[in-house]
Amino acid sequence: MKxxxxxxxxxxxxxxxxxxxxxxxxxxxAMEAITxxxxxxxxxxxLFVGNVLGDFAEGQGMVQTYAAENIGCLHxxxxxxxxxxxxxxxxxxxxxxxxxxxxxDIVLAGGVxxxxxxxxxxxxxxxxxxxxxxxxxxxxxxxxxxxxxxxHLYSDTxxxxxxxxxxxxxxxxxxxxxxxxxxxxxxxxxKNRDMTVEKVLGSFxxxxxxxxxxxxxxxxxxxxxxxxxxDIARKLTGKPVYMTGVGQSSSGPLSNQSDYLPRIRARExxxxxxxxxxxxxxxxIDLCELHDCFSIASLIAAEGLGFFDxxxxxxxxxxxxxxxxxxxxxNPSGGLKSKGHPxxxxxxxxxxxxxxxLRGEVEPERQVEGASAGMTDTLGGDGSxxxxxxxxxxx
Amino acid sequence: xxxxxxFKDYNDALKQNKLLGLKCQACGAVNVxxxxxxxxxxxxxxxxxxxxxxxxxxxxxxVYVASEGRESEIPYVIVMVELDEGPWIMGNLEGIDxxxxxxxxxxxxxxxxxxxxxxxxxSAGEGARPLFSLLD
Numbered sequence: 001m002k003x004x005x006x007x008x009x010x011x012x013x014x015x016x017x018x019x020x021x022x023x024x025x026x027x028x029x030a031m032e033a034i035t036x037x038x039x040x041x042x043x044x045x046x047l048f049v050g051n052v053l054g055d056f057a058e059g060q061g062m063v064q065t066y067a068a069e070n071i072g073c074l075h076x077x078x079x080x081x082x083x084x085x086x087x088x089x090x091x092x093x094x095x096x097x098x099x100x101x102x103x104x105d106i107v108l109a110g111g112v113x114x115x116x117x118x119x120x121x122x123x124x125x126x127x128x129x130x131x132x133x134x135x136x137x138x139x140x141x142x143x144x145x146x147x148x149x150x151x152h153l154y155s156d157t158x159x160x161x162x163x164x165x166x167x168x169x170x171x172x173x174x175x176x177x178x179x180x181x182x183x184x185x186x187x188x189x190x191k192n193r194d195m196t197v198e199k200v201l202g203s204f205x206x207x208x209x210x211x212x213x214x215x216x217x218x219x220x221x222x223x224x225x226x227x228x229x230x231d232i233a234r235k236l237t238g239k240p241v242y243m244t245g246v247g248q249s250s251s252g253p254l255s256n257q258s259d260y261l262p263r264i265r266a267r268e269x270x271x272x273x274x275x276x277x278x279x280x281x282x283x284x285i286d287l288c289e290l291h292d293c294f295s296i297a298s299l300i301a302a303e304g305l306g307f308f309d310x311x312x313x314x315x316x317x318x319x320x321x322x323x324x325x326x327x328x329x330x331n332p333s334g335g336l337k338s339k340g341h342p343x344x345x346x347x348x349x350x351x352x353x354x355x356x357x358l359r360g361e362v363e364p365e366r367q368v369e370g371a372s373a374g375m376t377d378t379l380g381g382d383g384s385x386x387x388x389x390x391x392x393x394x395x
Numbered sequence: 396x397x398x399x400x401x402f403k404d405y406n407d408a409l410k411q412n413k414l415l416g417l418k419c420q421a422c423g424a425v426n427v428x429x430x431x432x433x434x435x436x437x438x439x440x441x442x443x444x445x446x447x448x449x450x451x452x453x454x455x456x457x458v459y460v461a462s463e464g465r466e467s468e469i470p471y472v473i474v475m476v477e478l479d480e481g482p483w484i485m486g487n488l489e490g491i492d493x494x495x496x497x498x499x500x501x502x503x504x505x506x507x508x509x510x511x512x513x514x515x516x517x518s519a520g521e522g523a524r525p526l527f528s529l530l531d
Contacts, residue, residue: 121463128462129517134402135428136485138512138522139473140458140465148456149475156454156501208457208496255427255475256434258453258483 001100005233005240005394007226008037009352014187014221014340016116022054025222026067026112029345033108033224034071038236041072044226045104048079048095050087050111051344053126057114073108084130085293086380087111088223089347089387093246095227096389105232110224113342116217123218127343130381132253144207144215146254146382147294151209154262154296158311166209168314169295170200173213173337175323176292180334182365187219187340214295219340223348225355238395241355245278245390247271254382266386267304267379274388275306280373282306285390287329287357287368289350290377292336298322301377302330305388329368332357347387350376358393400429400443402522409509409523414448416482417441427482448507448525450478452500457493464515472496474527476505486525504530 010032012025020028026049034041049064060066064078081091088111095109115123127143151169155162174195180186181193200213233240247270251257257265275281282305290305292298299313307328308316321327333339333353336346354374356362372393379386400417405428408415416427421438427446432439455474470493475483487510488500505527514521 120460121466124460125462125464125515125517132428133518134406134522136524137518138510138524139485139487140461140468140471140512141473141485142458142460142462144460145456145458145473148458149454149473152456152498152501153454153475155498162498204459205457206460208459210456252430252434253428253485255483255485258475258477 002102003230004096004099004227004243005230006243006351006355006391007228007233007236007240008033008039009225009355010036011185011223011349011352012221013185014219014342016187016217016220018117018220022051022058022060022063022112022114023066023070025220026063026110026224027071029110029222030067030071030108030224033110033226037226039106039226043106044073044076044108046077046098046107047073048081048091048107048109050081050091050347052082052084052087052113053115053118056122056126057118063112083385084380085291085341085343085346086378086385086387087344087347089376089378089389090248092225092227092347092351093248093387093389096243096246099227099229106226106228108224108226110222110348111345112222113344114220115343116220118218120218136253136255142207144210144294147296148207148210150262150300151296154300157262160311160314162209165314166201167197168318169214169299170197171317172292172295172298173200175317176331176335176337179332179366180338182363183334183339186334186338187217188334188338192338210294216293216336216341219342221340221342221345223345223352225348225351239359240394241358242392242394243389244392245274245280247273247388249386251384257383262300263310264300264304264379264383264386266383267301267377270386271305271377271388274390278390280390285328285373285375286371287332287354288375288377289331289333289335289353291379292331293341293379297379298330301379305375305377324366324368332362332366332368347376347378350378351389351391354391358391396439398431399441405429406523409525410511412448412507412509414446414507414525416444416446418444425480425482427478427484446478446480450476450505452503452505453477453483455488455496455500457496470494476527484525486527488527490528506530
């Protein structure tokens with residue numbers, strides 16, 4: 001297996017409803033990644049694009065071929081990945097495997113979504129399509145409802161009174177807002193700096209006990225990365241970021257994950273694969289962009305990845321152990337909560353952030369000093385797909 | 396290999412308040428909803444059984460923001476129930492004020508009826524789900 005490096009990254013600003021098409025958004029992110037790599041579109045051997053709901057958002061299927069032609073990657077194989085919110089991470093992991101295998105030497109991977117453009121009603125309906133359509137959607141399941149049920153289950157399982165847990169969850173949202181408010185590419189850049197526990201708890205209830213400020217927004221945006229084999233990477237950049245471990249796992253309907261809930265079995269399998277491949281442990285990771293689609297999801301993810309003991313992540317956030325300068329810096333970008341969550345692009349945006357952090361290229365106030373190893377965690381559906389990637393500074 | 400218990404047959408039974416599942420002949424696990432292979436041991440050797448539809452609430456939520464087309468249903472309570480036979484199942488809870496659902500629901504015993512989601516343009520037809528009510 002060849003060593004694989006990220007040689008360029010690009011991302012649009014994440015936002016609410018906006019007027020650029022998915023092809024236009026992806027083209028901007030992709031060309032930024034290609035240009036940063038000092039490559040030309042003709043150097044790209046294949047294009048892997050995460051896109052979930054383009055069919056519903058703008059009536060566009062197979063956006064990947066139009067994107068490939070649009071950015072000058074003419075006649076290359078172009079594949080679309082659909083794994084709900086983990087789509088872009090699936091695309092990047094597959095790109096990694098193809099480059100590692102030696103079949104391709106340079107692959108562009110990323111994703112794009114216009115979830116905000118769809119509006120809350122259609123977005124809520126289509127996001128519910130990631131739950132079991134025949135056996136669970138009839139009960140009226142929504143994505144917030146999945147994590148709302150996991151919140152009550154978490155409280156019951158670990159014996160943390162719901163009121164206490166909700167305060168801990170509010171601290172998660174406050175930290176994410178703080179980081180996102182100083183990230184110019186975040187949807188909530190410059191916003192929600194003055195968030196308080198009282199404001200989080202007092203905002204309107206989406207699905208009890210989750211309030212608006214426990215939930216990530218619907219977002220539009222795109223992100224892309226260029227992966228290349230080590231020999232090519234060394235010619236292109238003095239700062240290659242190596243992808244040293246990847247993992248992916250799947251599960252069935254939420255009710256059939258009952259042996260493990262509120263733990264997510266797919267995450268524990270996927271992250272183990274990534275740690276083993278990279279030859280590292282959770283203690284070796286300096287920062288992690290993890291899947292905080294809801295505040296409770298951050299706690300569940302940070303525990304499943306091995307950063308904190310089960311039932312203890314809330315305390316860690318309260319003590320600042322999950323903040324920049326703490327035991328591990330979680331979501332210095334602002335995460336899905338504050339940077340935004342254009343679902344088909346989210347995983348690529350996580351890789352973008354880790355690469356920028358390892359290079360020391362983010363705003364000083366949210367830079368993790370001396371970071372040498374970072375990790376991504378992307379969850380698709382209600383625990384049914386998880387992808388993890390570990391990245392290491394190569395200089 | 397023919398699928399032993401398809402959605403249509405499961406759904407038709409649920410509309411009669413009968414909850415069907417598959418019992419694995421290799422390991423004894425009960426599978427709900429039906430599958431081709433046992434979720435515990437992956438054996439395809441399974442037989443159709445009828446479950447009692449009784450169990451206890453393991454978690455819940457009250458939904459206030461609905462999917463497009465289901466706005467008239469809010470607020471409603473979703474529960475995950477651990478059936479007496481072992482598997483968990485998702486359904487709704489009736490007979491309480493949805494705005495008053497609290498952690499005290501967890502552990503409460505329930506019995507099962509059903510309610511039919513008539514379907515929308517994406518759902519390939521209707522789908523019944525368990526409609527639970529508190530026993531005590």
